[in-house]
Amino acid sequence: MSQENGFFTVSNVVKVDEGKRDGFIKDIEKKHDVLAIDRQQMNENFLGLLKRDFNTLINYSLLAIVLTIIVFFRNFELTVLTMFPIVLTGVVTAGILYFLGLELNIFSTVVCTLVFGVGDDFSIFLTQAMQKEHTTGKNELPTYRTSIILAVFTTILSIGSLIFAKHPALHSLALVALIGMFSVIIITSTLYPFWFRLLITNRARKGLSPITFRLFLHSMLSFLYYGLGGLFFSLLISPFTKNSRGRTLNFFKLISAKFLTSVLFTNPWVRKKIIKATKEDFSRPAVIIANHTSFLDTLAIAMTTHKIVYLVNDWVYQSPVFGKMVKALGCYPVSQGIENGVDKLKEKIKQGYSLVVFPEAERSYTNDIKRFHKGAFYLAEQFGLDILPIYIHGNSEVLPKGDFIIYDGAITVKIGERIKKEDMSFGLSYSERAKKINAYFRQEFAALRNELEDENYFKKKLFLSFLYKDAEVVSEVEADFQNNKSVYFELNKHIPKDANILHIADDFGQKDVVLTLQQAGRKIFSYIKDDEKRQIAEQNYLVKRRKINYIKNFTEITKNIDILLVSDENFDISSLDKLPETIIFFTKKNNVLNNADYTLKFSYKSLKVFSSE
Structure with missing residues (x-):
């Protein structure tokens, strides 16, 4: 018993059944004009408030993460795929803890935020790697996976060492961290690439369009x-x-x-x-x-x-x-x-x-x-x-x-x-x-x-063929089509449906896609000098379904060319040894043909058609 300024505090130990505890406290306060404080109940209320606050903050943070990923990738499906490992990590971690008979306390709950944060970072890295593979065909996953494994390893060494602590709270904290980090590394390095390839990459390799x-x-x-x-x-x-x-x-x-x-x-x-x-x-x-x-x-x-x-x-x-x-x-x-x-x-x-x-x-x-x-x-x-x-x-x-x-x-x-x-x-x-x-x-x-079939007929088909590729590529393809769709439409009228075409290009293959969507019988040999752009063009699923060949030099041409299509403003046409009967420029600059054997047959915006007939 202690006393200060006329206020007495009495501490005592009373053993009461759990069901009678509230009634006992009310009875003491009523009969003795005192304020009864149950420390156990106070601690439980305090922890309950902490858990509720924590759950609220977790929900807000997840919402913020989702909005951030949507803004970053600008795609709902990529956002869902990125969030998939995070959610699955939480489910797996909770399941393992339940199986081992471990309960989350305030300390281990805080550690879960660290695990989710690390999982979120790794998911974003892997989405970028898989998106790059879908865009260019380059498998950069091993590089990202090595970086992720090193990051997980250093995190395990720093936090996992607490597993040897004698204090139960520190031991529990380390155990939750280890389980969570191992779940992160397994899910992000194996299951996530499998699902991404199954739903997106493999469809393109089979000649099937990406889907939403x-x-x-x-x-x-x-x-x-x-x-x-x-x-x-x-x-x-x-x-x-x-x-x-x-x-x-x-x-x-x-x-x-x-x-x-x-x-x-x-x-x-x-x-x-x-x-x-x-x-x-x-x-x-x-x-x-x-x-x-x-x-x-x-x-x-x-x-x-x-x-x-x-x-x-x-x-x-x-x-x-x-x-x-x-x-x-x-x-x-x-x-x-x-x-x-x-x-x-x-x-x-x-x-x-x-x-x-x-x-x-x-x-x-x-x-x-x-x-x-x-x-x-x-x-x-x-x-x-x-x-x-x-x-x-x-x-x-x-x-x-x-x-x-x-x-x-x-x-x-x-x-x-x-x-x-x-x-x-x-x-x-x-x-x-x-x-x-x-x-x-x-x-x-x-x-x-x-x-x-008007100028917008193949618009959705074209845009779908570039779905889930790098945002810069998608934006450039969409802008090019919106600015030149009437030119695409006119171009189709001047190329026979079964023509052999040599295309000198400086794009991501969108012109080849549109030309073969308009007429599937066309065979295109497309020369793109920029290696990265050529690789991106080669990854389009329609290359599997249409007669589109991307070449690195002109010796790879196996057909007699009927049409020369030039859409690269920097290409010098005089570098070609032989010219076909029809030459078409799809450029705003460098579209004048100084050759007496050819006459201008048609002109519309950036489109000029020359013929030797």
Whole structure:
């Protein structure tokens, strides 16, 4: 007991059950006119306040880190990938501590902030290394990884030595630091590069476009809806359609067509449009032919009519998801041979259904129309049917062959004019008609492309090809396109679709990308003097899909050049031994050709076209 200025302090030890402690304190204060202070409760309240303050500060600091990373990388996906190791480190550290039966105290909690801070730094370093690899192809990860290991090692030596301390608080502090730092080094040096390469780098190496989280999630939802709907039709609807005829079959076909159409409308970032060149109502059966570039082509045709029967491949016919529905709706597998299915197909035609055939036989990676096979035209001859062309535009960009991502864009389906069975201008035999209608289809599809593809059509495709690359590269590519998109559009008109081009460039390959997106048949030999720019251009995923070759010297050219395209203002054209018939300057300076054999044929802004003809 102590006394000061008439105030008495009495210290005592009382053993009370935990549940009776609050009641005991209130009883003492009431009966004896005193202020009772429970030191244990006071300490617990103090620690509770510290933990709450600490949690609040942690949340604020995490928010500040996220905002800082967003500003630094200017990309939501890179921010999430950078934060991934930090969050995972916290989860792993907490899990190990729980498994070992260790509780966080105020000291070890403070150490966690150090661990998270170190993990944040390492994540940013690794993101920069992986981004550099994605941009230039150089693997700088070993250098960054060595620096990170050295930093972790020195931190472990400085803080980890406290593990030998006899005081429990210091021992706990060191143990938490060691567990956290080892978690950081394992996650940042192994798991993080694996995820980055899986989601970003490896797609480009396979010739697939980089994607965003929104594109991925929306594609998964669309395919999930399609899969569940197909399964529902196969299990519950197909038994009723198996032997149905007349109005009943027509009703089920209408429902299935509406469902297929609804799949396309699950994505609001893909615009849908139908163009009717005539008053076609599909009331008279015909052999419908369409170009084939995407898994979505069958869905696009379903927007036009339900009075159709598809000729499908085996994988569709035997699909466990919608195979039963395909069979019940009367689709025919082409692998069984058209001759063997004449009776079945004739029955469908009598019921008023048209036959849908993709005469290219397989999907194309580009929007080029390939050679037509003769099967569709053989059927038209055998059954005495008209040929009805349907032109599908945009699917090669929305869902390319070999990919599972539905990209932003537009799908346009144009219903062409019937080619009458009596029209002999396309030939007398089905073999001759296949060739001439193939040429006619290409001509009509080219006209449709000219109508739909404006100067901004390939903008998103171009920008996606540079996604996740260094911010300076992305900014320069975007600025170049915005300033010169009308020139890109005009340039396309002066280069044939199958030209061999020598391009003298000083960019990151964006001009080569646009030229081959506009026409996939072009073959480009691109000479970029700057090594780093050439390396960046070589890493574009479209180099895997298009005929783009980056050369270090002109001896690597393997084709006769039709077009010389010069977009490097500092290049001296006189250094070339041989010049092709057409020379195009895409420069603001040094774009005058002092050669009497060439005359200026076209000029628009920074574009000048010279020809020797």
